[in-house]
Amino acid sequence: MRSKILPILLALIVLGAVLSIAGLMLVLLGQDWEDALFWILAAVMLGAALLVVTMRDIIRCGLAMIVSFMALAGIYVLMGAPLLGAAQVIVYIGAISVLILFAIMLTQTKDAPSRLVFQTQAVPAAIAAVVVAVLIALAVSATDWAELSERVRLATSVMSRVLFEQFVFPFEIVSVLLLAAVIGGVFLAKREPGGPS
Amino acid sequence: MTLESLIPLLVILPLGGFALTALVGRRLGKQAHWVPVLAIFAAWIIAMALTFQTLTGAAPLLPGSEDAHGYAVHWFTWIPAGDFVVEVGFLIDSLTACLLIVVTTIGLLVHIYSVGYMSHDPGYWRFFAYLNLFMFSMLLLVLADSWLVVFVAWELVGLCSYLLIGFWYRRRSAALAAKKAFIVNRVGDIGFALGIMAIFVNTGASAEGATMNIRLSIHRMLELGDANPIPLFAVALLVFAGAMGKSAQFPLHVWLPDAMEGPTPVSALIHAATMVNAGVYLVARSNELFASAPDAMVIVAAIGIFTAILAASIAMTQTDIKRVLAYSTLSQLGLMFAALGVGAFTAAIFHLMTHGFFKGLLFLGSGSVIHAVHDEQDMRRMGGLAPKIPITYATMLIGSIAIAGIPPLAGFFSKDEILAESLKFGFWWVTGIGLFVALLTAFYMFRLMGLTFWGAFRGPKAIWDRIHESPRVMTIPLILLAIPSIFLGLFLGLPLGDSRIHQWLAPIFHHATEELLSLPEEAYALFGVDGVLILASVTVAAIGVVLAWRFFGADLGSLHLPARPERVREISARPGLAFLYRASLNKWWFDELNHLLFIIIGGRIAAALWWFDREVVDGTVNEVGQLTVGAGRGLRRVQTGRVQNYALGIAIGLIVMAGSYLILAGNPR
């Protein structure tokens, strides 16, 4: 009983902490609310992503992934692409994450807890990841982007027009691709007739 | 058909005899001797004709000389290499003529003798084939006028010696002796080859370019004098090194006694009369070269006289009849080189000729003795053979008297001339040691006679009953050889003071002796120095003979002395003499020294070098291979088969590329 309540409690405490920090930032420091929102969403997204790659239990990893996607959707909206945010939620959370959870269910093994989480090359991989992040940060900050000082909010109608006028061909191709993927997936995962279950 | 055109036949006839006998000899069986003997007989006739013409002055004058007669014939061009051309030709002058007399006469007599001596041998045809091959090589050697042809013949003679010493190849000792002869000869040949190369370098330094013609090359080197790149002293010593090997001078003397493993005709022909004289001939032929390097001549004389006394001391205690004669040959060769070294070239050649005849006689006689006692060579099991084998006994007695130097036989004249000349040219130590050697020579020869022919027979009775004289085909050569042993000295050595042989060989040697060495030319003083020397040499010979008689007995005409072996044992056991006796018996332990130096120490060095080659050289090469294999094994571990490892590789590659681009392209902040 305790093990079930405790994580929920923990999550609520974390959420409360984050929100209070945000409120503090808003009130005390007088920051723009968009900036505060950006920080909160970014923190949630990165934190959840870290949980995805480090947690032992895969199902918990999957759930953390859903949280991360959610935060990313929020960032899309913040950036001024609400349709994309909606698409993120529908496609990633609604389809891909569910698919992943189903796959986890189908590939469960009995000896779950005692396994190693990481491979032997985990340490070099961590170092490589950190270095990649540092490199990207350096490259990005060193480049002079010819940019607007202000981001532009995207109107959905404009986007849909571009989608169905300029990108109609890729749109249809993607449909065919999805069809092929579905058929392929079904075929690959099909059970052998008369084979082991 | 002039006489000159017959000169190539001198070498072609023996060569043809060899080829024919080698190819079909086996099928001819007992008749295999006809072709070789007839070939040598024909060669002998031609050689005698040429010799007669040359020595009497009937032959034309040789090019480049005002008083030397002979024949210089060009046969063919061997190596036409641009500026350097080697011709093969023949030169017959007085020196060659003297050698031809010895080589062809003794060669012919040995061939005839072998018909009887080797008649029971299954390898009869092989023996004659080898003998003919040897005659071809030896004749080529003395007739050649080019250094390279001499070298070829030199090596061929060595080869024939090997083949003939090891004729009974199934016998281990014979095979080993043949190898030893060849290898020791080879050591000397290295020196000779280096000498020829030095001559090439030296003559190449002149304006006309290098030449291998003996006469021309020596003249050119004399012209250059000190301008020679390689000093003449060195060239002379290198050439002498070759002569040392072939003529068995110290320290390359060790092969000659072992060479007695071969059949006795071989010992007579090769190791007494012809091949071992090749070294003396070589030095005599290059007399002007040696005369330009007087220090080299002193070395030649020293080595020669040392060999003489060393060998004589060993001969005193040997029990094998052929070994005694072998060491005697060594000793006499040493005397010849001593003569060459002091500048008495004519005396050396004189002794070469007389020695060839009486030593050949002694060897063939010993062969007859061995044949009579049914292949027994140890003198301790002989004795009292004189009445049973009279012809052999008589001829061997003549040979012994001749070699002991008792006048008026041949050995006296030649030996006395050597001693006189060496004293007159200032080499009194050569004369002194030479007189001592003469004493020893007389002693051990009559020791041999005493042990073999006089006294009582010490062998098994069964053998005594079967002793018989050799067949005529063997005794006639003995008689024929005894004649020059008696008279050759008189023929060549008289008149005293200006002997016939002196007249013959003066054109060859006078440039060296008169102009280069400026040797004193004194008149013959029969009642002065020369007379004293004659008296001295006869006295020491007599002392030696009488001593031998007292120890080993004599049965000569009215002289009957008993052998006293117990006295011999007593004397040889005396404190000072005991060591000398043992040293003499063990040949002064030279074979053991060679064994230590080359087999043991040389073997260790060779083993060390082999270890080096195996471990270091091969090891390095193998290590390189191992390195490659190891590196491959290490690199193989990159291929894990796991995608994630490869992905990590991709990530690392990405980092490296991006990082280096950032660093190198700079940060345009």
Place this chain on the structure above:
Amino acid sequence: MSNSLDAYLILSGILFAIGSFGFLARRNAISMLMSIELMLNAVNLSIVAFAAFSSLPDAQAQGSVIALMVMAVAAAEATVGLAIVIAIYRNKKTPLVDEYDAMSR
């Protein structure tokens, strides 16, 4: 901060790094696929960020459309990948990639 392109790009970079760490270090095949999804999202984020701050007239819309396409392709890829994992699981009875070693040795 939310007005600067750099921030969004750095954020995308960090997310990409996290995703790549997960891909390289996890044993479970499905964990690897989840990490791949994270990486794809990071790329999507950077595309949209460039589009949002671009000065070209149609850029914003185009960027969003491209991101949409990426999402669709990611979905297709996840489908096929998971189907493969399930098929392998049926054969090997384990979803752990370091036990798929039939080719080594």
